[in-house]
Amino acid sequence: MAKTLPARDQVAPEDTWDLSKMYADRESWEADLGQAREMGKKLAEQEGHVCESARSLLDTLRQQTALYRKLHHLGVYVSCLSDQDTGNDTHQEMNQRFGSITAGIGSDISFITPEILELEAARLEDYYRQCPELEEYRIDLEDTLRLKPHILSKEMEKLLADASEICSNPDQTYAIFNNADLTFPEVEDENGEMVQISQGRFVPLEESADRRVRRETFEKFYSVYKQYSHTLASIYSGHVKQLIFNAKARHYENTLEAAVNGVNVSSQVYRNLIETVNQNLDKMHRYVRLRKRLLGVDELHMYDIYTPIIAGVSKEIPFAEAKETVLKALAPLGEDYLQVVREGFANRWIDVYENKGKRSGAYSTGSYESYPYILLNYTGNMDNLFTLIHELGHSMHTWHSNHGQPPMYAGYRIFVAEVASTCNEILLMEYLLAHTTDKKERAFLLNHYLDSFKGTVYRQTMFAEYEMITNRMAEEGQSLTAEALTKVYYDLNSKYYGPDMVSDPEIGVEWARIPHFYYNFYVYQYATSFSAAVAVAHNILKEGAPAVERYKKFLSGGCSMPPVELLKIAGVDLTSAQPIQDALDVFGQVIEELEELTK
Template sequence: MAIIPLALGICPSTVRSFRNSHAVQASVSNFNTYSDFRRVHMSQLTKRSEVPQEHRWKLEDLFGSQAEWDREHALLQQLLAKADQFHGKLNEPAALKACFELEDDISLHAERLYVYANMRHHEDTAEAQYQALSDKAKKLSVEVSEKLSYITPEILSLSDDKLDAFIADEQLKPYRFTLQEMKRQKAHVLSKQEEALLAQVGSLSRAPETIYSMLNNADMKFPKIKNDKGEEVELTHGSYIQMLESRNRDVRRAAFEAVYSTYKKQSNTIAAALSANVTKNLFYAKARKYPSTLEMYLYGDNIPKEVYTNLIGAIHKHLPLMHRYMKLRAKLLKVDKLHMYDLFAPIVEQFDMNIPYTEATSIVKESLKPLGEDYLNAIQEGYDNGWIDVYENEGKRSGAYSWGAYGTHPYVLLNHKDNLNSMFTLTHEMGHALHSYYSDNNLPYRDAQYTIFLAEVASTLNEALLMDFMLKKSNDPKEKMYLLTYYIDQFRTTVFRQTMFAEFELIIHERAEKGEALTPQLLNEVYYDLNKKYYGDEMVVDQDIEIEWARIPHFYTSFYVYKYATGFSAAQSFAKQILDEGQPAVDRYLGFLKSGGSDFSINILKKAGVDMSTPAPIEEGMSVLESLIEQMEQMAKEL
C-alpha cells in the first residue's frame, strides 16, 4: 500500500512501510436528478455532503464509525504497552520471533488508523474534525516508532555470527529478509538512546510537509478568470490543467499567470517550508552517517547512486528529442514561438475527446484484457465496491493517489474530469491499486510492503496498454494525432519533467550541503535555468515558470520523483513483452505484482524480465519516443 511519510528517525526493524466521529453521509437532496448534480458539479465546486454515494470511496470498510476507530486506537495503546517486554531479550530465536509478531500486529493497527484518518481528512481538508483526527494519527505513528525504536539497535548489537545464525534459523524464516536488511543497514543504525531520541522528534520532521499541505490545499485561493465561454470562474488546483487545455490562448495565459502570481505572493513562506524540509534531510543524513542525503534516500531500496545520476545523464543526452517535439508542437499550434502555457494545448483542430467517467471505466477495463480474466475481475471489483472517490469537491485534496491498509481493499482518490487525461489517471491509479491487491493477497503483512521504486511500474504499465489499445482501434487521423500527442506528452511529463524535478532536488540538496541558503531567489534561479535546458531554444521559457517549484508537493517526499521516470521505462519494457509474447510475459508480470517487497526492488524486476541496473530500459523508451515523434511529423504533413 502507499507509504506513510514516517520520520527518518525510525529504525529499520519497524515495519518498513505502513502503506502514506461518524462518516459523512452523502446526500443528493438538493438535486432532482443525476444530470442536475453533474451540471452544478461542473460549473462550481460541490460540498462534500452533496456528492452522491456512488462516487465516494467506502471508508466504512476500514471503520464503520468514529467509535470503531476509537476502539482500535485503544487496542493499539494496549499493544504498545506490551512492546517493552522484549527489552534485553532479543538474543534468542523464540523471543525475537515473538517480538517481530507483536511489531507486525502493532504496525498493522497503526496503519489502519493512520490511513483512515488521513483519507477522511483528504475528503475535505478544511473540515476541523478530520484535521484533528489526522493530527492524532500522525502523533500516534510517532509514538509507535518511539516504542519500537529499541528493536533494531538491540539486534544489531549482537555479533555478526549471531545475526547469521538468526538468518539461517528455520523458525525465523518469515523474517529472513528483514534480518538480512537489518544487517545491511547496520552502519546507519544508532544506539538505543539515540534511536529513541530520533523517534521522539518525528513530529518535528513532518512540520514542513504539513505546513505546505495546509497552505497549498486548504488556505490558498486562486483568482477568478474567464473561461472559454467568457464566464468568470474560480480557478482551482483541479481546474488549472483543464484551463491549460483550452483552445483559447488567452484563457491558457490567464490561468498560467493567475496560478503563478498567487504562488509568488507566498514564495517566502513556501521557500521557508522547502528549506526546512531540506535541512531536516541533512540532519538525518548526518545523524545516520550517510555520505549525502541522496544516498540516504536510495539506501532503503538498495539502489546504487548511479541509477539516479545515470538517469539524469541519459535524459540530458536525449534532450534534442524534446527540443524537436517543442518545434513540432509550435508548428502544429501555428504559433511563432511556443510558451509554457501552450504545453497542454490541443494541437488537432476541432477535435476533443469527451470521456465521461462511466465510459472511461469501460475503456480502461477493455484495454487491460491482455493481463487476463483474473486481473479484469479485480478491476471490476474496484469499480463496483467503493474503492474509488471520483470527483473534485470543495476542500478535497488535489491530485490523485492510491492508498489503503493491509487486510482491506485498496482505495483510489481522483478529481475526475471528463477528458483523456483523467481516463489515464484512472488506469494509472488502478494499476497501483491492483499492485497492492495482488501483493496483499499473496504475502504476509511484512513482505507485502513494496517499495516506491516498484510502485510506479504497475501504474504506468496500465497507461502503456491503454495507449496501445486506443491507437490500434482508432481509424480517424485526427484522433490518432491527438493520441500521439498525448503519448508523447506522457514521455515529456513522466520522464523528462520528472527527471528535471529530480535534478532540481539534487541541486538544492547539494547547495544546502555546501552551506548555501535556499532563498526564494536561489530556488527561482535554479528552477528557471533547468527549464531553459530541458525545453531548449525552440520555445519561450516564460519567467513566471521560475516559481513552479512552489507548486510541486512531491518535493516534500524527497528524492521520490525520479522513480516516475524509472518506473515508466520499466513499464514500457513490460508492455512490449506482454504484447509480443502473451501469456508467458503476463505470468512474469503477475508474478512481479505478487512479489510485493519480498526482495530488493532491482532483483524483483530482474526476475520478471526487466533489468533496471542497466540503462537499456531508458534507452528503449527513448527509441519509442523517437518513433512516435517521427509518426507525428509524418501525419502533420498529411493533415
C-alpha cells in the same frame, strides 16, 4: 464546468470511496487506536530482551508486525478522511493526533533495531536452527543488517524517533497550505463565464483552445504562488534541512545516498537517469518544435504546453465510459485481473470528483486489510482517463502483493511502485492506437503518447535534477530562498524545453506547487518506472501469456526481493541505463511518426 466546487456533503455517495469498510464510525477507529497504544506498551516491555533467545526474537518481530499492520490500517483511514476534505477540522485533528501517537510509539519501540544489530551472524544462524519459524523473518532481518552502518545506539534511535513528528512538519504544513489555505482568482472561460481556478481545474483550463484563457489562467495561478513564495521557500528549506539532519545523523554522505539506500537502490541509478535524459534533450527540443509548428504560433509559451495540438479530437469522457475503456484496454492481462478491477468499480474503491477542500492530484492507498483505495479529481478529459488506469495499476499492484505475501513483505518498495501504473497507461495507449482508423485521431493519440513521455520521463527527471541541486545547495551551506529556488527551476526549465520555448517568468515559481518535492527523492522513480513499463507492456502485447505470468509474479513480489532484482523477473535490468535509452528511442520514433502524419 461548474462555477463553484461542491462541498463534501454535496457529493453523491456512489462517487465517493467507501471508508466504512475500514471503520464504521469514529468510535471504532478510536477503539482500535487505543488497542494500538496498548500493543505499543506491551512491545516496549521487550526492551533489553529482544535477542536473549530465538523465541523472544520471534515474539518481538511478530508483535512488531501486528502493531505496524494495525497502525497502517489506522493511518490509511484517517489520511483518507483528511484528504477528502482538508478543511474539516475534526479530521485534521484526528490525523495530527494519530501522527503524534505514532511518533510516540515509534520512540517507545525504537530499541528493537539496535538490539537486533548487536546479534552476531553466527548466533543468528543458531536462532534459525533453534526456531525454524524465525525463517519467515530472514529477509526482513537481512535487510535490517544491511543498514547496520546507519543504525545508531538505542538512545540515539529513540532521539531520532522523538524528532520524527517535528521532521514531518514541513510536509504537513505545505499540504494544508497548498490544499486548504490557498485561494485562486476567477478567470473568464471561452464561453464568457467566470470560473474559479483551482488545483484540479488548472490543467483543464490550460487545455483550452482559447489562448487568452490559457494565458490568463497561467498568470493568475502562478501569481498566487509568487505572492507566497517566501513562505513556501521557508517550508521547503525546512524540509531539506530535516533530510540533511537525518542523513548526517545516520552517517550518510548526503541526502540522496540516504534516500536511495533506504530502499536498497544504488544512487548510480538516479545519476544514470539524469545523465541519459540530458544526453537526449535534443528529442525533447524536437518535440517542442513540432508543438510550435502544429499550434501555428510565432512564439510558444509555457501556457501552450497542455493544449491539444491536434484540434477537433478532444472530447469529454464520462466516468462510466472511462471504466468501460479501462476494462477493454486491460484485457491482455487476463480475466482474473479484470475481475478484480470490476470489484473495485462495484465496491467504491474510488473517490471520483473534486470537492471543496479535497486534496489535489490523484493517488492509490490501502492497508493489508482494506480496499486499495483511489483518490481522483476526475474532470472527464483524456488525461483523467489515463490517470484512472494509472491509479488502478497501483491498486492492482497492492492487491497482488497483499494476496501474494505475508504482511511483513506485502509493502512494495517505492522504486517499483510506478511500474504497474505506467504499464497500465501504455496498454491503454496501445489499445486506443489499435482501435482507431482515423488519421486525425491517431495523431491526437500519438501526441498524448509524446505528452506522457514528456510529463513522466523528461519532466520528472527535471524534478529529480531540481531536488538533487537544491539539496546539494543546502548541504554546501547555501540558503534556499525564494529567489534562489526560482532561478534554479527557471534555468532547468529553459534547458529541458530548449530554445523554441519561451520560458515565461511565472514558470520559475512552479517549484512551489509540486507536492512531490516533499517525498524525499521520489520523483525519479516515475521516470525509471516509465522506462521499465515500456518494456514490460510491449512484452505483454508481443508474447502474451508467458509475459503476463512473469508480470503477475512481479506484482505479487511485494518487498520479498531487492527492487532492482524484482524488476528482473519482469525482464528489465535498471542497473544499466539501457532501458532508459530504449524508452527514449521509442519517444523519438513517435515524434517521427507524428511529424510524418501532420505534414
